[in-house]
Amino acid sequence: MNKIRKGDQVIVLTGRDKGKRGTVTLRVDEDHxxxxxxxxxxxxxxxxxxxxxxxxxxxxxxxxxxxxxxxFNAATGKADRVGAKILADGKKVRVYKSSGEEIKA
Known part of the structure; x- marks a missing residue:
């Protein structure tokens, strides 16, 4: 499961665009x-x-x-890591590591 998907709001951690926010428009390959x-x-x-x-x-x-x-976690206003959790019905969803709440895409 890809932790970052098309349509996600992300924040840049390193490089000349550090701190900027944007929306993912395309997954080029597995890593980019x-x-x-x-x-x-x-x-x-x-x-x-x-x-x-x-x-x-x-x-x-x-x-x-x-x-x-x-x-980007809108609730905290900061960058966050992504984890996975399996729900009671067997569905696998992405969650924020800091709060454990589900990521709405």
């Missing part, structure tokens, strides 16, 4: 996530008349390793 507004880079693109794109410098969001982000 794309968070909108985080890890922005300038990319130089060539024009492609076949696709109708113009060239220039664009801002692009790059993936960030999931160990460098933590889920």
């Amino acid at each position: 996530v794309v968070v909108d507004g985080i890890n922005m880079v300038k990319k130089h693109v060539k024009p492609n008349p076949m696709k109708g794109t113009t060239g220039g410098v664009i801002d692009k969001t790059m993936p960030i390793h999931q160990s460098n982000v933590a889920i």
Whole structure:
């Protein structure tokens, strides 16, 4: 089970974007996530008349390793770790480690 999923509010723990918050828009692979507004880079693109794109410098969001982000707990206003708990009906859910309450996604 992935501890950080698409749509989660996360906070960046390390790097040049430390302390910034954003929403996970994509899981690239098992270890990397794309968070909108985080890890922005300038990319130089060539024009492609076949696709109708113009060239220039664009801002692009790059993936960030999931160990460098933590889920944001709105109740405490801080970053929190994620654990797993099995409910009485056998369903496995994610919970905040600090309080033990279920993460609503």
